[in-house]
Amino acid sequence: MASSPYFANSLLQATLETLRTQAPFSGMVERDVAWLVERLSVVYFPQETTVLEAGGPPAGALFIIKQGVIEGEAPGRNGTRLLQLTGGEMFPLGALLTGRAAVNRYIAASDTFCYRLEAADFQTLLGQSRAFSDFCTRRIASLLEQSQRAVQSEYALAQDDENRFTRPARSLVRQPPLSVRPEAPLAEALSAMDEARVGSVVVSDAEAKPVGILTLKDVLRRVTLAGVPLSTPVASVMTASPATLEGAVPVADALLLMARRGIHHVPLVEGGRLIGVISEKDVFALRRLSMEGITGAIARTEDPASLPALAQDIGAFAHNLLAQGMNAENLTAILSGLNDRLTQRVIELESRASKLPDVPWCWLALGSEGRMEQTLATDQDNALIYANATDSERASLLAFAERVNQRLAACGFPLCKGGIMASNSRWCQSLEEWRATFANWIHRSDAPALLHASVFFDFRPLYGANELSGALREWLNGSIKDNRLFLKRMAENALA
Template identity: 30%
Template structure:
């Protein structure tokens, strides 16, 4: 039973159970070794309970024999039937010998009634509220409930415990000079590392603290708190500003406000057992868009939350692929470019991704091709359609070892052809999504430095950034599309957002700036003095208006029962908004002109 308890304690939602309840549930599991080829249950058969994989591989198929999912350690199956009529909705067959636990149906049903965490997890949050203006969209600074409680590292364990008791808190920040955060101590640490181990309470608290804990800045979003806590299974997150410990976010703080849909969608994606379930989750993104826009959330908040879902889908697909294919022959990194890389996805997005393999890995190994195909097909099924330009890891060209990627970048920089400029523009927006992040970090910094030093390449990048022009017509009008399905409309992506993104990328290159997000690049360019303060403020304001109207138009399309797109009719805007949108495009055109003439940049 101890072995079972240790195992389920690491699996959600069992990790949310009180310790005595966890022990009781562990004792309820039946444990059995299964051989490859054995059938756990067949479609339509009565279910004995919920199954939880400890070490086996299991393939789940539907009533027609179609593959539903491939499961591995930590995955559950059988819950669909248990939540319905008690009959199996699928067939489960062991593909790799190992151990499978079974929780009796009556115990499972009892947990659904007694544990909110269990109910949320297995019922997938169906029927949950669609609100979009609560935790996920608040700043971390707005979630802080009290002044931070901290102690020096030499404080005794006993005194630290008294400080927590007297302040009524469950955690303590351990700080050094200038309030620098050194570590974190929680009530659980007091129990597990002091009482359970018989440690001397006169010892310094530094002996039991968690060193260099995960932290967030005050400007981070509440969604960052939720996602970090869910992914790392932690209940306390220190808040650090400029190296100083300024507060603590706990699960208690989060209960003060209602969780919102982006977090529910992230959770449902993480729990999805197959691509079909993920597609059901991502189908709710347009509703999330509508609720966020209706709540008047800033465009950078809306696009960040929507992109977080795409990131979670990608990571879940990578995990499912490895469960199916086995561990990779060598480390890899899955990176996104395009709108996902820049964290500005909206209600309509295709996929742009690459694979960076560790040096020495064989790019012709079928494993990586199969991995790329599984993830890319899954993304497409989940609504992130295949890239029209084939900028995907399924293309062998974009599935190469790190040293080859270094050669790619060097070649594009040394020989800036039109194709090289286009590819470099895409690749400068890369962001690590899953795998070994170190494969990109050093490469990206090295490439940025190399590119910034090459004045010819920078000049070509500037020229490339001027290709997409704002849709300005004569006599204070707009240059709308003249024919076809979108006649009378303007493309708010290609002629609105992309010109600003191209400018921001050049500013980042000139200033050797690390941010990838467009708005963050503009802010960093102003801070670094790459562009004038007035120019930066005007361009940021123009970008804010363009993105806001783009999202509002997409939300209106969804409310009208249509698919969101990037085409807006200026004639549908009130005179005030139409005038300001044109002014925004004028600002973008002016900044393009200044960049092309070498003006408006301070370095």
């Protein structure tokens, strides 16, 4: 390998050459690797030395294993080693990416030498090297898979021989589907539900195709409390056009649909015809925690102070899913759905308690949250969009956003170190201001602009006046659709 123009020092040159043989450094531009090498120190850990304890203050440094073996031990698991890391691997990535303490205890399984990079330099490198940032994200998913395999062994005796999440959804159907016609009176539908001892009835047409569903919760809200006569046709109070799934899809798909739609019953079809209904209880019949229990508790709570405990329940529920074999992709999607519910409740309760101006506004999720790729400890990336407002009205919205950001932090979503939050005046703007901001990034197309675009352009509405988000999305799509230069630079930035 030719000498780098960056170094005359032979030790630094040797370090650079060593790193350049390993991912992600082999895929990074040389100036970024050189920048990194200048900031590394070498530390030594004798065998069985604790390198990093779980808990405590936020992780202060990244370690890159130069030589030796590091093992990760989860607290409270009687010394079970969940991870084994060798030369070239890095830790604790998750803690550094989210600004929290390490979850695992890291121990030198042999005499080990590591390169050490201070946390502040790690964050800087994330921002300046897309290749490094992308690798860290992918590595977290890989470590999650390793952790999953280790945790599964603890639950092996308690699980079915067949993985419940990969089996066909139809395998959970225990009885013929309960169905009534749209013109059937409510009395008939309720009597059938009572006799079958089920919590829902599907409304089907003459060809057995589902056109609606009625659940016990619907009955309470739409019939009992509304005083609707039992002679009323069920079509008048059913939920029309219910979400359905083919019976052959994996159980994980049904659970994912429940999380995204906030529902607890899914009709299954084959060739469009009803074959049965599965509920969340069917999936988690033996589990204490369930999506229904968590989402119900979130919806019922009126005290924001109780939401952090519910956030912990989400974490425990995720651990159960992990142990039962759910893959990382589905797990993050379900977590994102539950985190959405929690965040929406935080915003709703805080908006009730605040004297907000009579101005339409919408809370936006950005980045991984916008893409529904959240993990347990994803930090906050959010913004706020509003219609035209006075300075005092904008100040009220900013103060409100600050309270929401702090509430979310109390629930375990760390404040964004880069300040990409709705409480930052830069990211609390009117529709016209957001258009101008986006237009500026598109026009400039330099590295900072592309970095912002990669975070902000994945926005989605989470709470409030969704039409504001829709208007911004429509404008953005039209602005970049034929902008080949911007799209080319975004693609190059993603591959850098």
